[in-house]
Amino acid sequence: MHRLFRSNRSALPLLLAFLMSFGLWAAPAAAQTTGRIAGVVVDASTGDPLRGVNIGLRGTTLGTATNRDGRFVIADVPPETYVLAASFIGYETIERTIVVPSGETTRVRLAFAPTDIELQGVEVIGRRAQSYTTDYSFVATKSATPLPLVPQSVSVVTKEVLEDQQIYRLNDVFKNVAGVTTFSGYNDYTSRGFRNQDARLINGLKAGFSFWTNPILPHIERVEIIKGPASALFANTNPGGTINMVTKKPLAAPRQAIDFTLGSYDTYRATADFTGPLTDDRTVLYRLNVGYENADSFRRLQFNESLLIAPSVSFLPTEDTRVNVDFVYSTVSTRLDRGQPIFNETENLTSTPISFSLSQPGDFMDNTNFHVTASLSHEFTDWLAFNSSYMKFRYDHDLEEHRTSNVFLPNDPTTLQLAFIKRKQTRTVDNVTNYFTIDGETGALAHQGLLGFDFLQQDDNRTQWGARGAEFFILPDGTRTPGGNVGNFSLTNPTYTIEGRNPSTYVANWFSQPWLIDPVRRRTYGLYAQDQIQWNDLRVLLSMRHEWYYDILPQGDGTTRTVEQTSWLPRVGVVYSVLDGLNIYGTYTEGFQPQAASVIINPQVGGPFDPEESLLYEGGAKATLFGGRLSATTAIYQITKQNVLVSANDPGNPERLVQRGEERSRGIEFEVAGSPVEGLQLTANYAYNNAVITEAAQPANEGDVKENAPHHMGGFWATYTLDGGPLEGLGAGAGAHFVTERNTFEESLQLPGYTVANASVFYTVNNFKITATINNVFDKTYWVGGYNFGRLYPGAPRTMLLKVGYTF
Structure with missing residues (x-):
């Protein structure tokens, strides 16, 4: 898959130019002796546009479907009086008599009233929502x-x-x-x-x-x-x-959409989305999503080539039984980007350019993901239902890379000692969840009960070896240890000369892990019960889960060692409806995270370690405004977490970890999303967070702000589309997001805050939509995260994308 369709790039701009020009002249091309019908279809209760609505003229073959903005056009309509029929799953059918004059456009606005359809137990078929919010x-x-x-x-x-x-x-x-x-x-x-x-x-x-x-x-x-x-x-x-x-599920209404995108850094994308019924009675539905990207990067020697194919089928044999099967196959061919190195012990993040990379031309990383998911929902009675889902996931990884070994040469802050890693890995996951839902009443209390069982098995196997240092490897104190023939890297005079795969001159001197006959295996079993109890305007959620964790670790001599852990995991929540459209809530829940098997089995890490445990207290309010068109949430919380693993910052052993005693996070969040007025869609958020180390392996670190945990962050995005007039279908979007200063794993290195603005303009004509997007409008230099002087992660400079889409 490496650079799969590079040779076809020259054809894409010609195809895009053709599609754009076709979209611009298609609308006025209709003969003036006929008329047109143009309109928009919305949800009557929320005002949200509805996509994929079937529109037709009774007694004719003329018809179409609405696009993502709820708009439709029927061209070349002979002058006459017609019955316009519109149908969409989950809504009442609309029929309206309209007159189409010669040479004119008849405009209609259809508002669909939802029918009373019960929500699915598990998501088997696609939903009708078409907005920035979901309910x-x-x-x-x-x-x-x-x-x-x-x-x-x-x-x-x-x-x-x-x-x-x-x-x-x-x-x-x-x-x-x-x-x-x-x-x-x-x-x-x-x-x-x-x-x-x-x-x-x-x-x-x-x-x-x-x-x-x-x-x-x-x-x-x-x-x-x-x-x-x-x-x-x-x-x-x-x-x-x-x-x-959540993957896209099949829809009962037929719809097809394709789009092509080109942009900065030689970016090419194409996607396709086809869905609809396979049978006349709509008991079998399908959906097919395909995506492809081939793009370079502002980062030196970096690129991404990805392909995704995702078919799914829904089977609805009766009103009580629903089945869905999803297949998703994706590949990514790239190089592993270990970030931008800068001069040692300097606060100048631009001592090297943000494009700077330690990768070499011969490096590569190929990843493949495949998973299949099957879901079943069956209602035995109006109060008892069974839901079951199974997923099989497989991940394959093949890597060769040059990277920093996190060590600068003594007294030389501009030269890093390199490391080389070669790794192959597979991971398979089997995941099953089964549960019954039970609705009932006990006196004045209404119950929504749930009783279930989960099982997960994850198998990991990998072989890897590493080499670092040239003829010898120099520790920060000046001590020399035997090297692996991997050269040093000068940040002032970089060289990119290592071609080909599997350099044969390196000597493994760091670590070596053979491919195991029996993989590292994790199994977890969970039993849980939950009840949502309602009394008037008060709802109480009570749940308890008991989980068994088993890590089965091969010992290298044909035997295995099993590590068993168990945990009780409670959750309690309360929701009270203060007013119509305003609820307040509170919750208490506990978390548990056993240490990974890769940590337990790796002698370089330095364990054993205790599992991570956490605790949440949260309260807040949720509101729906503008007749349900806008949703808002405010939350106040405190989270504590014990036994966190962090790097020991040991230059002689970069794999070694240490365990912190406790971390605590307190903060407040606000989010809003929806369409307060017709034509306007928006989403906005803000958060204040104070995450500190309360108990540390080194007491001097207690009270420090956690790594990459900014105090303030937030953003907004809004689009507005003109409805009517000569510029109908024209719209624009704008937004920005910001993050304040952040610590790294180096006490003396802090990442600055940033604000990045984005904008777009789009035009919908007939079933075509053309969108131009500019990200980082003001070409801000910023860093999204980082570890230390050898690994910083800069954000992209100003980039532009042009997308042409067609829905039919």
């Missing part, structure tokens, strides 16, 4: 629960936000979420002051993505972030928050 969540309670009734902060970034901001990777989502920012250039982030490197959820099931690359999102419906520990739901999770990515 429910499955992942927050493992059942379809309106977000205002969830006693915990849950942030949701919908596909409309992803599309309008042209977001393609997960780490770009976080600027839309209060209290969340990227930690580095890898697949990790900081939420409420805590670094999260854990596996991401897909449709509520744990996946096994690589830490080194970010998931791409062309097949994602929305990204949800549950703030605080979610162990009562998903066993071992990070206390700052848990990410869930």
Whole structure:
């Protein structure tokens, strides 16, 4: 897959130019002896535009479907009186008599009234929402629960936000979420002051993505972030928050969409999204998402080539039974970017350019992800239902890289000693969740009960070896140890000469881990019960989970060692409806995270270590405004976490870790999203967070602010589209996000705060939409995260993207 379609790049601009020119002349090309019908379709209760609505003229073959802005055009309509029919799943059908004069455009506005359709037990078919906000969540309670009734902060970034901001990777989502920012250039982030490197959820099931690359999102419906520990739901999770990515499900209404994007740094993208029924009775639905990207980078020697294919099928044999099957295959070919090194012990972050890299031309990293998910929902009665989901995930990783060994030559702050790593890895994850939902009443109390069982098995196997130093490796105190023939790297006179794969001159002198006959295996079993109790305007959530953790570690002599841990994980929440559209809530929940098997088995790390434990207290308010068109959430919280592993900063052994006693995070968050007036969509967030070390291995560090945990962060994004007039379909978007100063793992190195502005302009004509986006409008130099003087992660300079999309 390495640079798969590079030879076809020259054809893409010609294709894009053709599509753009076609979109501009297609509208006025209709013969003047006919007329046109143009209109918009919205949800009558929220005013949100509806995408994929079937529009047709009774007794003719003329028809179309609405685009993502709810708009449609039927061209070349003979002058006559017609019955316009519009239908969409979950809404009442609309029929309206209209007159189409010769040479004129007849404009209509259709407002659909929702029908009373019960939410699914698990998300099997696609949803109709088309806005910056959503009104429910499955992942927050493992059942379809309106977000205002969830006693915990849950942030949701919908596909409309992803599309309008042209977001393609997960780490770009976080600027839309209060209290969340990227930690580095890898697949990790900081939420409420805590670094999260854990596996991401897909449709509520744990996946096994690589830490080194970010998931791409062309097949994602929305990204949800549950703030605080979610162990009562998903066993071992990070206390700052848990990410869930919801895939696009099949729709009952047919719709097809393709788009092409080109941009700065030789960026080319293409996506396709096809969905609809496979049978006349709409009991079998399909969806196919495809995404491709080929792009260079402002970072030297860096590039990304990715391909994703994601088909899914939903089967609805009866009103009581629903089945969905998703397949997702993705590949990424790139080099591992270890960040920008700067001169040692200097506060000048621009002592080297932000494009500076230690990678060599022969370095490579190829990652492949594949997973299949099957979900079943069946209602036995109107009060008892069963839900089951299974996911099989496989990750393959092949790497050769040159990187810093975190050691500068003595008395030379401009020369780093290099290291070389060669690694192959596979990871497979089997994840099963089964639960019953039970609705009932006891006197004046209404209950929504849940009883379930989860199982997860993760197998990891890898072989790797490392070499560092030239003829000898110099420690900071001047001590010389035998080297592995890896040369030093001058930051003032860099050389990029190492070509090819698997340099044969290196001698492994750092670590070596052979491929194991039996992989490192983790198994977890969980039993849990939950009840959401309602009495008048008061709702109480009570849940308890018991989890068994087993790490099965090969010993190298044909035997294995099993490490067993167990934990009780409670969760208590309260929601009270103060007014119509205003709820206040409070929650208490505990978290648990056993140390990774890779830490337990690695002799270089320095264990054994105790598991991580956490505790959350949170309170807040959730409101719906403007007739439900706008949602707002405010949260105040405190999180404590014990037994955190951090780098020992041991130059002689970069793998060695130490354990902190306790970290504490306190803060307040605010988020708002929706469409307060027609044509305007917005999302905004702000967070204050104070995350400090309260108990440390070195008492002098107690009271220090945690790494990459800014005190303030926030942002906004808004778009406005003209409805009517000669500029109908023209719109613009603008926004910005900011982060204040952050500490790194080096006490003397702090990253400055930054504010980055973004803007876009778009035009919809017929079924074409053209979007131009500028990110980092003012070309701000900034750093999204960093570890030390050898590893900083700069943000991208000003970049531009042009996308042409067609919906049919």
